[in-house]
Structures are given as C-alpha cells and as structure tokens.
Amino acid sequence: MQSQTSPLGEFDLIQRFFKTQSKAMLDKNPGSVILGIGDDCALLETDPAEEIAITSDMLVSGRHFFADANPEWLGWKALAVNLSDLAAMGAKPLGFTLALALPKADPVWLEAFSKGLFAIAHQYSCPLIGGDTTAGPLNICITAFGSVPREKAIRRSGALEGDDIWASGCLGDARLTLAALRHEIKLSKNDLEAIEARMHQPTPRVNLGIALRNIANAALDISDGLLGDLKHILKQSNQDAEIFLDQLPKSATLSNQSMDIQNQYAASGGDDYELCFTAPTSKRDEIAKISADLKLPLTQIGSIKRMQKSTPEIKLINSTGVALKQEQVNQLFQSFDHFA
Ligand code: ADP
Ligand code: MG
Numbered sequence: 001m002q003s004q005t006s007p008l009g010e011f012d013l014i015q016r017f018f019k020t021q022s023k024a025m026l027d028k029n030p031g032s033v034i035l036g037i038g039d040d041c042a043l044l045e046t047d048p049a050e051e052i053a054i055t056s057d058m059l060v061s062g063r064h065f066f067a068d069a070n071p072e073w074l075g076w077k078a079l080a081v082n083l084s085d086l087a088a089m090g091a092k093p094l095g096f097t098l099a100l101a102l103p104k105a106d107p108v109w110l111e112a113f114s115k116g117l118f119a120i121a122h123q124y125s126c127p128l129i130g131g132d133t134t135a136g137p138l139n140i141c142i143t144a145f146g147s148v149p150r151e152k153a154i155r156r157s158g159a160l161e162g163d164d165i166w167a168s169g170c171l172g173d174a175r176l177t178l179a180a181l182r183h184e185i186k187l188s189k190n191d192l193e194a195i196e197a198r199m200h201q202p203t204p205r206v207n208l209g210i211a212l213r214n215i216a217n218a219a220l221d222i223s224d225g226l227l228g229d230l231k232h233i234l235k236q237s238n239q240d241a242e243i244f245l246d247q248l249p250k251s252a253t254l255s256n257q258s259m260d261i262q263n264q265y266a267a268s269g270g271d272d273y274e275l276c277f278t279a280p281t282s283k284r285d286e287i288a289k290i291s292a293d294l295k296l297p298l299t300q301i302g303s304i305k306r307m308q309k310s311t312p313e314i315k316l317i318n319s320t321g322v323a324l325k326q327e328q329v330n331q332l333f334q335s336f337d338h339f340a
Contacts, residue, residue: 007105008105008107008110009105013105013110013133014131014133017110017111017113018098018114018128018131019037019038021114021118021128022037022127022128022129023036023037025118025121025122025127025128026127029125031095031125031127032044032045032046032095032147033045033094036095036128036130037128037129037130037131041130042095044094044095044129044145049149049150050147050149050150051149051150051151051153052094052145052146052147053086053089053145053147053148053153054143054144054145055082055085055086055143055146056082056142056144057081057082057085057141057142058139058140059077059078059081059139059140059141060138060139061137061138061139065077067138070112070200071109071110071112071113071116072116072119073116073200073201074113074116074140075112075113075115075116075117075118076117076119076120076200076201077200077201077202078117078140078142079096079117079120079121079126079142080120080201080203080204080273081142081202081204081223081273082096082142082143082144083120083124083126083144083204084202084221084223084273085144085221086206086209087204087206087208087209087210087221087275088219088220088275089146089148089153089154089155089209089219090148090152090153090154090209090210090212090216090219091146091147091148091153091209091210092148092206092210093124093125093126093144093145093146093206094145094146094147095126095127095128095129095144096121096126096127096128096129096142096144096145097130097131097132097142097143098117098130098131098132098140098141098142099132099133099139099140099141099142099143100132100133100134100139100140100141101135101136101138101139102133102134102135102136102138103135103136103137103138104135116201120201124206149213152213152214154209154213154217154218154219154277155236156219156232156236156237157218157233157236157237158216158217158218158237158278159217159233159234159237159239159278160217160239160278160280160304161239161304161305161306162280162281162303163218163280163281163303163304164278164279164280164283164284164300164302165241165243165276165277165301165303165304166275166276166277166278166279166287166298166299166300167222167226167248167249167276167299167301168205168208168274168275168276168297168298168299169203169205169249169272169296170249170250170251170266170272170274170297171222171226171248171249171250171265171266171269171272171274172248172250172254172262172265172267172269172272173198173251173253173254173269173272174198174199174202174269174270174271174272174273175225175265175269175270175272176195176253176254176261176265176269177195177196177198177199177200178269178271179265180192185257185261191253191256194251194253195251195254198251199271202271202273203273204221204273205221205273205296207294208275208290208294208298209275211293211294212275212277212290215279215283215286215287215290216277216278216279217277217280218233218236218237218277218278219233219275219276219277219278220232220233220275220276220277221273221274221276222270222272222273222275222276223270223271223272224270225267225268225269225270226243226248226266226276227267227268227314227329228268229276230243230276231312231314233276233278234304234312234314235311235312237304238307238312239305239306239307239312240304240305240307240314240315241302241304241305241312241313241314242302242305242314242315242317243267243302243314243315243316243317244302245263245266245267245316245317245318245319246318246319247299247300247301247302248262248266248299248301249297249299250262263332264332267316267332268332278304284300313326314329316329
C-alpha cells in the first residue's frame with residue numbers, strides 16, 4: 001500500500017530501520033525463512049511434522065502505552081507480548097511481521113524503536129520478515145509465527161481434574177510499577193528500578209513453553225491478570241480451581257507492600273507475561289528439573305477441581321486455609337477488561 005510518511009520516505013524508512021537489520025539476521029541464520037522483506041509476501045518453509053502457531057497483538061498509543069513512552073521499550077514489548085503467546089502454546093518462534101502506523105517519520109524515535117525490537121528478535125532468534133508502514137496515530141501491530149510438533153501445542157482446553165496449577169517467575173511487579181508511575185503507591189527509586197523492566201521489557205517464557213510440551217495439560221500467558229486469565233483455562237476445560245493466595249510467587253519488592261496489595265497485584269495485576277499452566281501431580285519432579293535447568297522459579301499455586309456449577313469458579317484460600325466468599329473475590333480481584 002502507498003502512503004505518506006515524509007520527510008523520510010516510506011521505503012527509505014523500511015530500508016533503514018527494518019530491512020537492513022532483518023537481512024543481517026537472516027543472512028546469518030535463515031531458519032525457516034525462504035524470503036524476507038522486499039516482495040509482496042514473505043515465504044516460510046513448513047515442516048510436515050510441525051504445525052504453525054500464529055498470533056497477533058496490537059499496541060495502541062494512549063491505550064496500552066503513553067504517547068511519549070520510551071520507543072526502545074516499546075519495540076521490545078511489542079514483540080515480547082507476541083512471543084509470550086507463542087510460548088504459552090509451546091511454539092518455537094519462526095519470524096514476525098510488523099504493521100506500523102506512525103504520526104511522523106521521526107528518525108530518532110525509529111532508531112530507538114528498532115533497537116529494542118531487534119534486541120529481542122535476536123535474543124529469541126525471531127526475524128522480522130515483512131510488514132506494512134503507514135502514516136496515522138501511533139499503532140504497532142505484530143503478527144508472530146511459530147512452530148510446534150503436530151498435536152503437541154499446549155491448549156487452554158486440556159486441564160484435567162487433579163492437575164496442579166503452576167505459575168512461572170513472580171507475579172504483580174508490572175502492576176506495582178504501574179501503580180508507582182501513577183503515584184497510587186510510593187516506591188523508593190531503588191525499588192522502582194528493581195522491578196520496572198518487568199512492565200516495560202517483559203521476558204517471554206519461550207524456553208519454558210517448549211519444555212512443557214509433553215508435560216503441561218493446559219497453559220496460557222498471564223497478560224490480564226492471573227485469575228482472569230486462569231478463568232479462560234477453566235472455561236475451555238470445564239473445570240473449577242483452588243488457588244492458595246499465600247503461595248503466589250512475589251518479588252522481594254512486592255513482598256514489602258501490604259498483604260492486600262500483595263494479593264491483589266499478584267492475583268489480578270496484568271502485564272506480567274508469566275506462564276500459568278496445569279500438569280498432573282506425577283510431573284512435579286520433571287517440572288522441578290525444568291525450573292532448575294532454566295533457572296526460573298516455577299511455583300505450584302493451586303489445583304484443578306471438578307466443576308460444581310454450570311460456570312467455572314475459582315476458590316481462593318487465604319493463609320489460614322479459609323476460602324474467601326465469592327463477593328469478596330469478585331470485589332478484590334477484577335482482572336482488567338478493555339471494554340469495562
Ligand atoms: P505492498 O505494497 O506490496 O504491501 P509495501 O510496499 O507496503 O508492499 O512494502 C514493501 C516491503 O516492505 C514488503 O515486503 C513489506 O512486507 C515490507 N514492509 C513494509 N513495512 C514494513 C515494516 N514496518 N517492517 C517490516 N517490513 C515492512
Ligand atoms: Mg504494504
């Protein structure tokens with residue numbers, strides 16, 4: 001499509017900030033990419049023993065980030081959230097496309113954006129293979145492609161009664177960072193520095209997802225908050241769940257907050273991009289080994305229970321072993337809904 005992005009022309013812009021780095025990456029390691037940026041379509045080689053996992057995420061200025069957000073972080077995060085979706089299915093990244101609407105072709109902004117974008121692209125060997133560029137309100141849409149052996153993708157619908165529920169890393173730091181930036185909570189400079197990357201530059205758990213292919217029955221990545229996201233697994237698997245609030249993994253920084261804030265942020269804070277997965281109790285040793293190999297904490301936070309009513313429910317157990325009442329749960333732990 002043709003569009004106006006003067007003074008820097010559309011094709012100069014693509015060449016300078018995207019194509020050159022993409023080509024360098026592909027020259028070194030083409031992976032499954034037969035043809036990258038420059039034609040009407042990119043071409044990926046498919047392996048008949050694999051399925052292709054495809055995911056898109058859009059980041060909209062004013063909705064997902066502030067208009068003056070650090071462009072290097074934005075470049076990182078735009079790809080990170082997509083890689084996190086691939087991770088949640090157990091897929092290995094193959095490549096991604098980038099559809100970009102820009103208010104103006106600002107070389108300083110583009111330089112920083114492409115730096116963040118290619119930093120994570122390199123880290124996860126996921127090359128940029130195409131996209132679209134147009135003038136318009138800042139909007140970053142990435143589509144990522146991954147591969148997973150036939151029938152090995154970890155779906156949301158596979159949770160079984162009796163499964164343990166696990167969470168990777170720690171939860172709630174992205175929410176705590178947001179609270180500090182909004183001045184809802186006062187954090188020391190050191191505390192903020194210790195956790196802010198968790199919001200701005202999340203780590204997609206790609207290797208964990210791949211390691212869980214033959215272990216997890218169900219998985220997803222936590223983008224909107226643990227409880228809200230876990231509900232998706234429960235709905236698709238027709239199960240209930242029990243979650244032990246005091247078992248939720250928290251950083252030292254979050255652990256310094258009041259108990260209510262700790263629980264609320266760990267249980268329903270969005271933007272952490274950790275994986276939540278369920279697995280049979282017989283897999284505990286294997287999961288402990290994965291945790292040690294990846295140097296990534298994996299914490300058992302609850303279990304899958306038989307569904308009692310027509311819709312799935314999550315029972316929250318407090319530190320004294322008592323289940324919170326449903327109204328308390330609803331009130332305390334609303335996960336973020338874009339149209340609420
Ligand atoms: P078309 O008009 O056929 O859609 P374009 O002229 O828009 O193609 O784009 C030319 C080439 O540059 C295509 O290969 C396209 O995938 C790529 N491209 C365009 N914008 C981007 C971008 N933001 N990032 C990466 N590749 C891009
Ligand atoms: Mg185009």
